[in-house]
Amino acid sequence: MSTHDDNRNPLSPTPRTTLTRAKERGATDRAALDAVLDAGVVCHLAVPLGGSPVALPTIYGRVGDTLYLHGSTGAGNLRAAIDTDICLTVTHVDGLVYARSAMHFSMNYRCAVIRGRAVLVTDGAERDTALRAIVEQAAPGAWDRVRPPNRKEMAATMVLALDLAEASVKVRSGGPNDDEGDIATGGVWAGVVPLRQVWGEPIPADDLEPGIDVPADVLALVAPTAVPVS
């Protein structure tokens, strides 16, 4: 079956985001894409720079079918992305898969890959919406309690948009896929060691004046996972 025949993924209308390896790990629904994106803190943005690709981490935000990126107007990788085909990847590593043989060691993960042409956002209202989404992606609920961007800050900030039309999602979960022979031989531990990101206890800034409590949005962020900072 050719790659084109396999291309029935409603997430992606083109062959270049159609999975060619380990297709059983592919998710094909939009909800799966949104779930991977919305759970992320940083993405890796790959752009052509000086004739070869460069991937750098950056924060992002999603509004409907659009991902937004921002940065200084002087940031070389963002400038290189404008009106250019780029790739934006969000990866969660969920665990390490211990197998009975070296070649079956693996990772459990969720990964979303978006390809497309990045567009410079110039409309003022869309830029405001994008910046709010970028801050709230990592820090939900924070935007309304802090000082909004002023004119000078906005002038120094570039906002890029990337449509989610061309995307793929790949997920691996569960235990090792060992060979029957290795399972029959036995004697070797096999399983999964989960890996997850946890927020620690908030650390106030050195210059924070006394009497300012940790706000509710920060407490909500750390509540599920907070562990003492060692």
Next chain:
Amino acid sequence: MSTHDDNRNPLSPTPRTTLTRAKERGATDRAALDAVLDAGVVCHLAVPLGGSPVALPTIYGRVGDTLYLHGSTGAGNLRAAIDTDICLTVTHVDGLVYARSAMHFSMNYRCAVIRGRAVLVTDGAERDTALRAIVEQAAPGAWDRVRPPNRKEMAATMVLALDLAEASVKVRSGGPNDDEGDIATGGVWAGVVPLRQVWGEPIPADDLEPGIDVPADVLALVAPTAVPVS
């Protein structure tokens, strides 16, 4: 001062890995590079594919001045990397920086970026060394307890090498860099919420026979951080 004049970083002999933004976050010693690489579980590999860059997560291993990658001989992004300028990025997100203004929100992170030409490794001994390093990067101490690769597995596996000669390291740590005016106004909580990856309790494979204890190398991996899986 030109980019060339600034290029006194012994990690990188070329302008293209010389930082042009937030240079104060750059590390210039080899030990800093090794520390970021050695603490990682996955990297993002960016290659040109179909005329535009694609960044995908993959595991890796370091042996001295060389990073190794591996994968199926059919993996399109690895095949595209051979004898091609690629970028390999390892990122650790260490925390979320809450500021008093939206535009000073930031992340604490450690990031290593390697650029260079990936080379196909064909020497048998080097391939063995590379595969051991890749498994042991994520699962230290596991290699010697499990079945080594057989001839068929080795024939289906591609190993690539990337020299560490051209690299940059960028680190942000500490609290928010708020404007004096916002600090003076006061009333807004500011600080850092740490973020870290923790290993959970090992989960035995469904097909693991009774009586096999969790091995010492797995216990050592999870010991510093293991928390109950919820």
